[in-house]
Each structure stands twice: as structure tokens, then as C-alpha cells.
Amino acid sequence: MRAQFRSRIRLILFFVLLIALLILLRLYFLQIVYGEDYARKADRQFASGGSGLFDRGSIYLTRKDGALISAATLATGFLVAINPQTLADPESAYAAIAAAASSTLVSRDAFLAAAAKKGQTYIEVAHRLPEEAGRALAARNVPGILVLRERWRYYPGGSLAAQSVGIVSYGSGDALVGQTGLETVYDGTLSRTGDSLYKNFFAQLFSNVGNLLVDAKDAREGDIVTSIEPEVQLRLEHDLAEVTTRYTSKESGGIIMNPSTGEIIALAAYPSYDGNDLRNVDPSLLGNPLVEHVHEFGSIMKPLTLAAALDAGVVTPETTYNDTGCITVNTARLCNWDLKPRGVIPLKQIIVQSLNVGAAWVATELGQERFRKYFTALFGQKTGIDLSSETGALLGNLSKPQQVGYDTAAYGQGIAMTPVQMVRALGALANGGVMVTPHLARAIRLNSGIERKLDSEERVAVFSPEAVRETTRMMTAVVDEKLENGKAKIPTMSVAAKTGTAQLTNGRGGYFTDRFFHSFVGFFPSYNPRFIILLYTNDPQHVEYASETLNAAFLDLVHFLIDYYAVPPDRGLPSEAAPAATPLS
């Protein structure tokens, strides 16, 4: 009985050992005897080392219905390399590669020079081959030509929101990293350590159980979801391009923001660039002028001056002043845009008629210390927007005792700030008197699947709700009464706006008399705004006032947003019997 059991055990043992031996034998043949053949086959199947392929998280735009559209993602294709040692016929090899990758292939001379380097075994000669072209070239099995998988950063929108999204390039190391825009601000979230896709479960299990269960990378790496709406962004870019081309401006820019939350719906500058093709791009375009350049904005500053004076209680909506057309302050002569006096008029006319003398009078009433306090609160710090290289405002005139510095600042000359700082400050007029933090990213979608919201809670109160309401009333009158002589009025929608025209500095401490910076701000519905729009165009030719250059773009955006978001009317609902009609010019 015992002997029989023992013999059975031995029989099982024999079979176990036999199977093990067979498996080892098979592995020997696979790895040692035919190893090279299989490796070559693997190469033919384009399975280059997984960790060598570029990997990076995506940046998404958010459509109004919540659908995500990639602003930055990865494209997959092939690269072509040659092995000069096995490349038999360089001429025919070049012809074969050129047929598949004409645009990205090195020149013929460079190719032949590379093929002549017989001491080397791997030289890359073409990149970014499309899927079909790469597969077709690989199928030809040309000796000495390697077709390998390649991934690269791809921006589906081309130049769409390019200066906000940013670019990746090789920095000081040998890895592609974010260099500008969101690509650099969120580089820590977007960059990949390379092994996440090819994680060896068992190796992880044996080496570090903790990391397998709760991987620190999964809590850090992810995709960025922005609040930029692609169609609104397209519309803004289109309008800015039109303004710049029509008036031969140096540059134009614009921001559309939700004033309550600081979420930026569109942010654009023109000219811009296509992130997919940086070969002939002017490097100065790679930055973002909306956060890096400061400007004197002109009269769109007046509503802030008025709101400060109303908030401080030094004036009321019923206050009047005597407008003399020109005044002399510290030997400087300050005048209205048309040099004409208005006599005794109410404060509202400072905004409606854009009167510099009135703004200067309000600044004097406010006093230097209070003026400095308000304007330092509005522009004294960076906004904290999630874009790189943000610049601060130039408020030097407000630390000097000369009153002329305060008077000119009251109508937007002599102090300079970035467009993002300006829209943040003006946003306080649209949301009850608080400044919010402008931001592009609204969430991070972590690899773990969790979506982390990024809404900024920081809100700085600068004006009372009453002060901004009165100022808004004055700005609404600009659209209803002045813009296009009242034709711009929308019967069913209140829109608050203000134009600004500032003289450009000549670099010698003075100003050009014939070169201007035009700006335009507006928000709607006036008393519960969903959108604030800031536009500017720098140095437009043969035109003096912002009401001429930016009117059409602003109104186009207002009507587009009302239609696109189906913003409900907030006033003047027409009866069915008597619909409100507006003749169009």
C-alpha cells in the first residue's frame, strides 16, 4: 500500500518535472535561439519601448453643454529611423521614405550623409508620420528602415486659445515640459513619469504594496479642465482679428469672464500662433500679452473712479459739478476729449459723455489718500490668474504728492495695468463690489478618476453694492443713450458699457498726440451680469476713438452671447400686441 502510494507520488513528480523542463526548453528557444527573430518581429509591430513614448495629460475646453473638447492632447503616429549598417540602397530608401513623409523628412543630402555613417545603427530621419503612411512604409519591409511608434503634443484647435494653453518644449533637461500658459502652470499635473501606462502589476506587488494600493502619482497626475468655451473663444478671436486687420493695429486682445466666479470663458490676443507648427513663430508671440503687458486704458477707468467716490460718500448720484472743459493742475492742462465746457451737470454725465475734467474733479473730491487706497486695492497686487509670467501694475504716480497724477489716473492715464487686472477690477462693478480671482482651470481630472474642483474662494470687497449699482446705472445709460446714438440699445436687455481712448506714451516722458490705445468694457444683464467683456486694440491707424474701432466687436459679442446662451430678457418685455422694434443700420 505504502509502496504503491510512493510510486504514484514519484509518477506525479516526474510529470511535474517533465512539464517544467519542457517549459524551460521552450523559453530557451524563444529567448536564446530565436530571440533575435522575435525581437525583429516585435520591431516590425512597432512595439518600441513603452516608456520611451511621450506621455502627457490633456487640457480640455468646456462647451456650454458641459462636453469637453481637447485643447491639448496627444497625437499618435510613427517616426522613421535608419540603420546605416543594414541600409543597402540609400537612394531607394530615401525615395520610399519621401513618398510617405515628404514634409517631415530630412533633406536628401542630410539623409545620404546619415546613411554613410556606417559606425552607427540608429539615426532618426523623419517624424510625425500619419498612421496610414507609417503602416504603408512598414509594410514595404525595406532593410535598414525602422518604423517606430511616436507620440507628440497636438493642439486640435491650432491657434485656438494658443496663448492661454501654452506650449511644451525641451527645457534644460531632455524631457518635454510646459513652457508657457496652462502647460507650464499645471506642468506637475500634466507631466507623466512614464511608467503609469505600463505598470507591472506583480513587480509593483512585490516591490511596494503601498504604492500599488494608493499611488501618490494617481493623486497628482491628471488632466486640466478649463472654463474656456470653444465657440465663444472662436468668436472673440474672429472679432479681434477683424479689428486688428481693419485698423492695422499693433495688437488686440479681449477677455470674456463670469464676473461672479472669475471663470474665464474666452481670453484671446491677436496676432497669435499655431502650437502645432512653431517653426516660423515670432518668439514674442509665445507669451500672453493679457497678463504680461501693461497699458494705460483711458476712460474705462472712470467708472472705477466714480464707484470709489460714491463708496467713500464724497459724492452722491445727485451731485453736480461745473465742467469748464479744461483745467490746469500742477502746470499741466487737462481737458475733455472735445475741449468743450458743459457747465453745471450731474455726475452721470462724466460717464455718459466721458468727461476728463469731471473725473479729475471727482479725484480731487476723493482726496489723494483715499484715491490711493482704492486704486491700490484694485490694482496693487497681481490677480493670481493661473497663467505664467503675470506682471504687476505701474502705480508710481499714486505715491507722489502732485495732484495731477491722481487727476489723470482718474481717467486712466499715467497708471498702467494688465488687461486681466483691469477686467478683475471692473468685474467688481458687475458683481456687487467684490473682486474675484480670474482663472482658466476649473477642475483637475485625476488619473484616479476623481475630479477636483479648483474654484477660487478668494473675494476682496472694494465697493458697496449701492455704489456699484449707481455706477452701473450710469454705464447702462452709455449703451441706451450714447452708443451709436442710442441705436445700440437692446430693448429687452440692459447692457452696461464704457469706452476708453488713451494716448500712447512716446518713451520720452510724454504722449503721442496721434497714436492711441483703445479699450471697451461692458457687462450684461446690467444688474445681474453673466458676462463681462473687455476688449482693447493697440495703436489702430487713422482712427481716434474706441467707439469707432471696438463698438462693432463689442455689440457682436453681446448679441452672440445672448443668442448662444439664451440669456433671458431682464427688461422691457414687449407685449404681443406691440413688439419692440429696432431699425438696423
Added chain:
Amino acid sequence: MRSARFRLLFSPLSACLGAVGVLLVAYIGLIAVVMSYAALTVEFSQSVRNEEAAVAALESEYLAGMADITRTDYAAAGYAKPSVQTFVRAQSATASR
């Protein structure tokens, strides 16, 4: 008195050989599973990336289409600008009357 000596059913050598055999097979099996898992992971991740690239191409087409619509000059296309804009009450499509 009967001897209380413990006697094994099989020799220690056989037991050790058996254990070695089982461990060897288990080890090789583990390697096979790991390799298969790694190969599948690579294949799947590659497939995911290919799909993402295909989606990106579609997104690019969508955005280019939107840009074309935005750029369209309707006046040049023969459409006349309306002479009057009328604001009317919206009619509810769903409310029962």
C-alpha cells in the same frame, strides 16, 4: 511496550523534490501571467492612445468647422441684412394652453 517512533509516509528527499517542482511550475506560471499582463497592458494602452488620437482628429475637424462658420461672410454669400429687428415674447413650446 509498542514503539512510539514517528514514521514518514515518504522520504524527505521526495517531499523536497516535489515542493521544488511545484514551486518551479508556479514560478514559471507566474512569469507567464506577468508577461501576458504586461503585453496586454501595452496593447490596451496603445489602443487607448490610438483612440484618443482619433478623437483628437475629430475634435480638430469640429473646431475647424466652427471656425469656418464663424468666418462666413453672410453678406458675401448673398444674404441680406434684416432692416428691422423685432423683439417678441418667446412662445413656450411645451406649456399647455
